[in-house]
Amino acid sequence: MALRGIDVHAAFEGPVEEARTEARKAEDLLKKLDIPSPSLRNSPRGIFCTRTLNLRSISAIGYDMDYTLVHYNVKAWEGRAYDYCMENLKNMGFPIDGLAFDPDLVIRGLVIDKEGGNLVKADRFGYIKIAMHGTKMLSTRAVSEIYGRELVDLRQKSRWEFLNTFFSVSEAVAYMQMVDKLDGGIIPSNLGSFDYNGLYKVVGKALIAAHVEGRLKSEIMSNPEQFVEPDPELLFTLLDQKEAGKKLVLITNSDYHYTHKMMHHSFNRFLPNDMGWRDLFDIVIVSANKPEFFQMSHPMYEVVTEEGLMRPCFKAQTGGLYSGGSAQMVESSLNIHGDEILYIGDHIYTDVSQPKVHLRWRAALICRELEEEYTALIRSRGRRQSLVELINQKEVVVDLFNQLRLALQRQSKGRPAQIVAATNVNKENLTERMQKLLLVMQILDGKIAPMLEADGELFNKKWGYLSRAGLWDKSHLMRQIEKYADIYTSRVSNFLYYTPFMYFGSQEQNLAHDSYTHYCSQIDNFPSYGQLDQHGGEIQETNVSC
Ligand SMILES: Nc1nc2c(ncn2[C@@H]2O[C@H](COP(=O)(O)O)[C@@H](O)[C@H]2O)c(=O)[nH]1
Numbered sequence: 310m311a312l313r314g315i316d317v318h319a320a321f322e323g324p325v326e327e328a329r330t331e332a333r334k335a336e337d338l339l340k341k342l343d344i345p346s347p348s349l350r351n352s353p354r355g356i357f358c359t360r361t362l363n364l365r366s367i368s369a370i371g372y373d374m375d376y377t378l379v380h381y382n383v384k385a386w387e388g389r390a391y392d393y394c395m396e397n398l399k400n401m402g403f404p405i406d407g408l409a410f411d412p413d414l415v416i417r418g419l420v421i422d423k424e425g426g427n428l429v430k431a432d433r434f435g436y437i438k439i440a441m442h443g444t445k446m447l448s449t450r451a452v453s454e455i456y457g458r459e460l461v462d463l464r465q466k467s468r469w470e471f472l473n474t475f476f477s478v479s480e481a482v483a484y485m486q487m488v489d490k491l492d493g494g495i496i497p498s499n500l501g502s503f504d505y506n507g508l509y510k511v512v513g514k515a516l517i518a519a520h521v522e523g524r525l526k527s528e529i530m531s532n533p534e535q536f537v538e539p540d541p542e543l544l545f546t547l548l549d550q551k552e553a554g555k556k557l558v559l560i561t562n563s564d565y566h567y568t569h570k571m572m573h574h575s576f577n578r579f580l581p582n583d584m585g586w587r588d589l590f591d592i593v594i595v596s597a598n599k600p601e602f603f604q605m606s607h608p609m610y611e612v613v614t615e616e617g618l619m620r621p622c623f624k625a626q627t628g629g630l631y632s633g634g635s636a637q638m639v640e641s642s643l644n645i646h647g648d649e650i651l652y653i654g655d656h657i658y659t660d661v662s663q664p665k666v667h668l669r670w671r672a673a674l675i676c677r678e679l680e681e682e683y684t685a686l687i688r689s690r691g692r693r694q695s696l697v698e699l700i701n702q703k704e705v706v707v708d709l710f711n712q713l714r715l716a717l718q719r720q721s722k723g724r725p726a727q728i729v730a731a732t733n734v735n736k737e738n739l740t741e742r743m744q745k746l747l748l749v750m751q752i753l754d755g756k757i758a759p760m761l762e763a764d765g766e767l768f769n770k771k772w773g774y775l776s777r778a779g780l781w782d783k784s785h786l787m788r789q790i791e792k793y794a795d796i797y798t799s800r801v802s803n804f805l806y807y808t809p810f811m812y813f814g815s816q817e818q819n820l821a822h823d824s825y826t827h828y829c830s831q832i833d834n835f836p837s838y839g840q841l842d843q844h845g846g847e848i849q850e851t852n853v854s855c
């Protein structure tokens with residue numbers, strides 16, 4: 310609504326311009342002091358919003374630990390998890406000769422087809438775009454033959470396994486390599502007869518054993534600097550939130566000893582001597598058993614000694630350390646509920662979809678690969694632009710070809726052509742022009758196909774971008790993120806640049822028929838309803854015909 314009699318632009322522009330000038334001055338100062346500027350927001354370290362979230366309405370923030378507060382060197386951590394998994398398989402009698410961990414073989418967001426021994430990348434609808442059998446990529450033709458009539462449906466748990474987190478990488482690499490062994494017929498018959506599904510179960514068990522048995526975690530605990538990637542800004546992020554009055558809660562599936570070691574290593578050296586990592590949190594919950602933690606009620610235990618001795622308890626107290634329990638217990642202990650709580654984690658199902666679906670908590674996804682993806686997108690911008698231009702050219706040629714074809718079809722029935730270019734043109738000339746256009750199409754296809762294939766290779770040579778499937782569309786992972794995560798970002802310390810009071814506004818969603826703006830801009834420059842005149846008054850005239 311227009312504010313009549315008031316110079317709206319001047320009224321808004323004054324303070325806005327003032328704020329802009331101040332922000333620019335501050336940025337210059339930060340640059341001089343070599344301090345990263347808040348404009349990191351529009352960068353690989355940005356926080357991206359899918360559903361509007363006002364941090365001022367958030368009273369408590371829950372944190373996951375592994376790959377969220379504590380980020381690991383994936384090659385090191387998953388490499389060792391893979392080694393232990395393979396050792397377990399070897400002890401069972403499986404052949405593992407010549408195999409080594411290859412972290413580039415898979416990316417998060419892919420889906421294992423346990424029936425086919427395949428790994429697939431699907432678009433937002435579930436259509437499969439790229440697939441690998443064992444460790445070999447399948448041709449486009451093979452993909453369409455196998456999956457032309459199939460959709461990935463994650464609810465069908467007996468068939469599809471989504472790679473939710475970095476922890477899935479070691480498992481997927483081990484499985485795909487073992488599929489090669491199964492295909493090679495070299496799995497000893499005394500181990501029983503396996504199909505791809507049975508093989509998945511065995512590999513999965515070998516990996517779970519690596520996670521729960523002592524050796525992997527002991528190795529990491531005794532040498533954390535080799536596995537943990539430090540982030541000194543993390544501490545200030547949590548301190549800002551805490552001092553802003555937010556209750557902070559740690560909720561991790563890791564056990565007490567491992568949690569203590571990792572958190573101590575990550576935080577204590579940056580804290581003053583009289584403070585320890587536990588002082589950052591109002592409540593700490595280890596061995597949380599997520600996703601069940603968000604789904605149902607389990608007994609809770611208080612960890613009462615340094616050695617991890619526990620006793621049953623029914624209510625969490627501020628400053629306490631607990632094992633198990635449930636999200637409802639956290640809510641009642643803090644007396645904070647539902648959408649006043651934000652949970653931040655790296656596992657798209659366990660940490661993001663479940664707290665939202667069961668408790669209506671707000672959710673944030675940590676996805677470290679975004680930094681690499683964002684950089685790859687920037688670097689390939691020029692190439693993508695050229696590709697889009699070629700595709701647009703081809704569209705024009707195809708449109709004309711189709712019109713000529715229609716003209717030919719109409720001519721045979723004695724009806725006139727639809728476009729001038731095909732009017733009064735005889736059959737031979739129409740056919741000749743169509744052949745020329747076919748040639749142009751072939752030339753364009755010859756340029757487009759390899760460029761399409763190469764799109765995304767700066768992120769991953771086999772699978773392309775994490776968030777995209779093909780040039781235009783979103784990946785299945787991206788759809789999951791949009792559906793469940795209110796915001797997503799590469800690391801927790803990115804919150805530092807946004808303050809604990811940030812209002813994250815969701816972006817405008819583009820619809821297919823938003824092309825109306827392009828249509829109007831092509832026709833004329835005309836005033837539209839709701840536009841303000843130069844004095845801030847509303848222009849009354851509405852021109853709906855463009
Ligand atoms: N039993 C299994 N444990 C697993 C598996 N994958 C990861 N993990 C362990 O869970 C926690 C994750 O902690 P969080 O802080 O992210 O909640 C960590 O200790 C991993 O080792 C698995 O497949 N099975």
Ligand SMILES: [Mg+2]
Pocket residue numbers: 373374375376377654655656
């Ligand atoms: Mg985690």
